[in-house]
Amino acid sequence: TQLLEQSPQFLSIQEGENLTVYCNSSSVFSSLQWYRQEPGEGPVLLVTVVTGGEVKKLKRLTFQFGDARKDSSLHITAAQPGDTGLYLCAGDRTNAGKSTFGDGTTLTVKP
Amino acid sequence: NAGVTQTPKFRVLKTGQSMTLLCAQDMNHEYMYWYRQDPGMGLRLIHYSVGEGTTAKGEVPDGYNVSRLKKQNFLLGLESAAPSQTSVYFCATKGTGMNTEAFFGQGTRLTVV
Numbered sequence: 454t455q456l457l458e459q460s461p462q463f464l465s466i467q468e469g470e471n472l473t474v475y476c477n478s479s480s481v482f483s484s485l486q487w488y489r490q491e492p493g494e495g496p497v498l499l500v501t502v503v504t505g506g507e508v509k510k511l512k513r514l515t516f517q518f519g520d521a522r523k524d525s526s527l528h529i530t531a532a533q534p535g536d537t538g539l540y541l542c543a544g545d546r547t548n549a550g551k552s553t554f555g556d557g558t559t560l561t562v563k564p
Numbered sequence: 565n566a567g568v569t570q571t572p573k574f575r576v577l578k579t580g581q582s583m584t585l586l587c588a589q590d591m592n593h594e595y596m597y598w599y600r601q602d603p604g605m606g607l608r609l610i611h612y613s614v615g616e617g618t619t620a621k622g623e624v625p626d627g628y629n630v631s632r633l634k635k636q637n638f639l640l641g642l643e644s645a646a647p648s649q650t651s652v653y654f655c656a657t658k659g660t661g662m663n664t665e666a667f668f669g670q671g672t673r674l675t676v677v
Contacts, residue, residue, distance in 0.1 A: 459606075484662070486665070493670070493671070494670060495568075495654050495668025495669055495671055496654075496666075543666070547662075550595060551597065551609060552666060554606050554608075555606055556605060
């Protein structure tokens with residue numbers, strides 16, 4: 454059973470376009486994290502969202518945590534080829550000791 | 565600081581052979597994890613440890629064993645490798661605070677022929 458569903462699975466866009474990636478669940482999480490992974494490397498944390506309805510911005514990336522803390526979105530404005538990579542969301546539950554990862558969205562930004 | 569170091573980075577095994585993957589961390593983190601990553605499947609948790617001397621099963625533990633004899637090391641063993649275990653393996657660590665970040669190693673690419 455996949456607790457975190459990410460969509461779309463693959464996304465190929467032109468440089469300068471905007472995009473949104475979604476991470477959905479029927480479970481409530483105490484926090485949700487977004488990671489970016491480049492080929493041949495391990496995932497690296499982009500942001501952690503904790504409060505329902507929270508919005509965080511990281512340059513051209515905007516992250517939102519749903520009010521019920523069951524879902525999240527990542528919006529990229531004016532995508533650049535350097536944004537290419539695999540984007541993973543991961544949910545934490547209080548005292549669980551482990552995170553649940555989504556299957557990821559593979560983003561390709563063409564120059 | 566090296567962070568999280570995985571050894572080896574690449575390995576080819578024949579079916580039925582055994583091997584051990586080593587994860588070493590210098591971050592003094594309590595939690596350590598082993599994941600496997602296959603195309604289109606994201607990260608699946610194999611086993612994890614919440615402290616020295618403790619281990620627990622994740623989503624896909626069959627065919628793997630682990631040990632955490634020292635806080636800084638987490639070993640993943642394959643007793644009898646199968647082609648289905650061809651994958652990229654990632655080790656990760658986390659601190660015990662709320663909502664902490666996971667730090668990943670660079671991965672071990674394992675091929676079982």
